[in-house]
Amino acid sequence: MKAKPNTSIQTALVTGASRGLGRALAGELARRGVRVALVGRDEAAIRQAADEIRAEGGEASAFAVDIGKKEQIHPLVYRVNEVLGAPDLVVHNASSLGPVPMPLLSDLDCEDFSEVLEVNLLGPFRLTKLVAPAMALRGRGAVVFVSSDAATSAYPGWGAYGVSKAALDHLARSFAAEHRGSGVSFIAIDPGEMDTQMHRDAMPESDPSTLRRPEIVAAYLAEQLLQVERETEARWSPSDAELMARGAA
Amino acid sequence: MKAAVRPPKRRDLRRVVWLDETGHATLRGLDALQTELGPGDVLVVNDAATLPASLVGEVLPGSVTGARVPLEVRLMGSSTTSDYEAILFGEGSFRTKTEDRALPPRLAVGARLAFGSGRLSCRVLEVSPSSPRRVTLRFDGSPEAVLEGIFAVGRPIQYAHLEAPLALWDVQTIYAGRPWAMEMPSAGHPLSYETLRAMQARGVRVVPITVGSGISSTGDAAIDARLPLGERVAISRTAQRTIHEARERGGRIIAVGTSVVRGLESYARSSVHDEDFETITHWLADRDTELMLVDGLLTGMHVDGTSHFRLLEAFAPRRHLKRFARLADALGLLEHEFGDLLFLPTRARAKEARLNARARSETMRACKTTRSAHL
Numbered sequence: 001m002k003a004k005p006n007t008s009i010q011t012a013l014v015t016g017a018s019r020g021l022g023r024a025l026a027g028e029l030a031r032r033g034v035r036v037a038l039v040g041r042d043e044a045a046i047r048q049a050a051d052e053i054r055a056e057g058g059e060a061s062a063f064a065v066d067i068g069k070k071e072q073i074h075p076l077v078y079r080v081n082e083v084l085g086a087p088d089l090v091v092h093n094a095s096s097l098g099p100v101p102m103p104l105l106s107d108l109d110c111e112d113f114s115e116v117l118e119v120n121l122l123g124p125f126r127l128t129k130l131v132a133p134a135m136a137l138r139g140r141g142a143v144v145f146v147s148s149d150a151a152t153s154a155y156p157g158w159g160a161y162g163v164s165k166a167a168l169d170h171l172a173r174s175f176a177a178e179h180r181g182s183g184v185s186f187i188a189i190d191p192g193e194m195d196t197q198m199h200r201d202a203m204p205e206s207d208p209s210t211l212r213r214p215e216i217v218a219a220y221l222a223e224q225l226l227q228v229e230r231e232t233e234a235r236w237s238p239s240d241a242e243l244m245a246r247g248a249a
Numbered sequence: 250m251k252a253a254v255r256p257p258k259r260r261d262l263r264r265v266v267w268l269d270e271t272g273h274a275t276l277r278g279l280d281a282l283q284t285e286l287g288p289g290d291v292l293v294v295n296d297a298a299t300l301p302a303s304l305v306g307e308v309l310p311g312s313v314t315g316a317r318v319p320l321e322v323r324l325m326g327s328s329t330t331s332d333y334e335a336i337l338f339g340e341g342s343f344r345t346k347t348e349d350r351a352l353p354p355r356l357a358v359g360a361r362l363a364f365g366s367g368r369l370s371c372r373v374l375e376v377s378p379s380s381p382r383r384v385t386l387r388f389d390g391s392p393e394a395v396l397e398g399i400f401a402v403g404r405p406i407q408y409a410h411l412e413a414p415l416a417l418w419d420v421q422t423i424y425a426g427r428p429w430a431m432e433m434p435s436a437g438h439p440l441s442y443e444t445l446r447a448m449q450a451r452g453v454r455v456v457p458i459t460v461g462s463g464i465s466s467t468g469d470a471a472i473d474a475r476l477p478l479g480e481r482v483a484i485s486r487t488a489q490r491t492i493h494e495a496r497e498r499g500g501r502i503i504a505v506g507t508s509v510v511r512g513l514e515s516y517a518r519s520s521v522h523d524e525d526f527e528t529i530t531h532w533l534a535d536r537d538t539e540l541m542l543v544d545g546l547l548t549g550m551h552v553d554g555t556s557h558f559r560l561l562e563a564f565a566p567r568r569h570l571k572r573f574a575r576l577a578d579a580l581g582l583l584e585h586e587f588g589d590l591l592f593l594p595t596r597a598r599a600k601e602a603r604l605n606a607r608a609r610s611e612t613m614r615a616c617k618t619t620r621s622a623h624l
Contacts, residue, residue, distance in 0.1 A: 075400035078298040081426040133423045
């Protein structure tokens with residue numbers, strides 16, 4: 001049964017929504033009455049995800065878009081505005097690890113480094129530019145940047161990804177500084193290590209039982225975001241205890 | 250007047266000919282918005298995104314005898330996401346003067362067109378009796394699929410005077426949302442985030458409405474005579490409330506662009522009250538129009554003879570407008586997209602200001618002691 005939205009978030013846009021945290025978050029938001037624009041590169045996967053959400057009674061639309069391609073950002077935002085409404089929440093979740101197995105920096109081609117920055121940093125920058133001013137005119141909205149502890153700790157082999165996430169954290173802070181008093185929230189989140197395809201690509205030898213379930217993280221995140229009532233600048237790093245207390249269905 | 254040949258490096262580096270309510274014109278920068286407008290005033294902007302309204306495609310066999318015939322379709326206006334008014338062009342590029350381009354094929358009702366190797370397709374619903382180049386098209390597929398197709402195969406309408414073709418991002422305001430405009434609502438283009446922040450810090454409310462601004466000229470006199478077409482308008486209840494509250498407190502309602510004037514004045518003349526307003530407006534202004542809601546207009550420089558210019562006559566007499574045009578030309582200001590701006594108060598406000606000024610000077614003459622009379 002679809003819950004009526006009791007918050008000011010009516011429309012959300014989630015990137016990297018065909019699998020992992022993005023897919024789970026799209027589902028959790030839709031379950032709570034939010035109309036969700038699912039964005040991903042793989043058209044078949046993103047359509048299937050939207051179909052699944054609609055089959056559960058949620059409102060969702062699929063947009064096959066590559067966040068790393070600058071010419072695809074404007075059409076995406078305008079299409080979402082027409083099909084679902086002006087986004088009140090944008091979640092920059094789509095992320096590239098770069099080549100896998102992940103090389104050390106001195107073995108990384110600069111073109112691969114640039115590609116990681118295009119997807120993980122420039123894409124979110126471009127997309128934020130296209131939604132934040134309209135949010136500021138409405139006096140409300142939230143932009144969420146999915147980050148990592150690789151942004152704050154230097155793990156060998158994680159250089160390109162870690163650098164892009166460190167920069168993304170600062171992008172969030174910088175946007176927040178420029179939007180003080182606008183009513184728009186800028187929130188970074190470190191979701192911790194999750195059992196996803198991305199994690200398997202990066203660390204195939206990991207034991208899945210030691211990893212967080214993306215559905216639990218997504219439920220926590222959806223709850224927290226729908227409770228944000230005033231302009232917030234934050235970096236969330238939920239502990240296992242916090243996830244268990246809030247996120248359980 | 251010279252036209253701007255490229256988008257500016259910074260969108261807010263424009264000049265504004267500011268006509269104040271006493272009839273005095275000064276040349277300002279965009280920061281005039283911060284000094285001339287104040288707490289309680291409202292700036293109403295058009296948040297329509299610009300569609301890439303030029304579609305290169307072909308007529309499918311069976312619609313015209315023989316093989317597929319290439320053509321260009323320029324969308325002029327829309328009534329829904331799937332239905333558009335359009336003008337047809339033959340083969341050729343925007344760099345070729347319209348009158349020198351090949352004529353498009355004559356189409357019949359029911360003719361089918363395809364674009365981008367079938368990515369987008371449509372059929373002809375109507376052909377205008379005034380010109381075989383004017384058609385009404387219905388695109389195939391769901392509204393979502395139609396939009397996806399137009400964005401995939403379309404290019405922004407280009408202008409021959411520009412140095413290089415425009416990209417989609419060149420023809421958008423920073424707050425653009427619903428893709429209803431066939432041509433950029435250009436008066437809003439200079440408004441950078443920095444400018445809007447400064448307005449809000451000053452206490453000026455910036456309120457968006459959505460107006461599907463149509464093409465202002467096609468190069469075909471017969472078709473241009475019937476412009477502008479009906480335009481989609483959406484004004485939310487929230488926007489209405491903000492505007493009415495500001496008016497009640499004596500604030501001014503300033504329209505950014507002529508499309509906003511058409512949107513607000515259509516709403517003012519409707520019976521809609523305190524609910525979302527959606528319509529397709531055919532309302533036009535001319536020198537006899539008494540504006541009901543708008544107190545001032547920030548607009549691009551427009552050439553005499555277009556319907557935009559006729560709308561400006563609702564704000565100032567033709568002789569004043571011609572004087573501004575001469576002044577702007579002499580100052581080397583630029584017209585057209587990415588050009589400089591003009592600010593006009595309404596005739597009503599200008600008249601009120603003149604009457605008040607006259608009353609003030611008569612009062613001062615009558616009194617022995619000087620007393621200041623504040624408006």
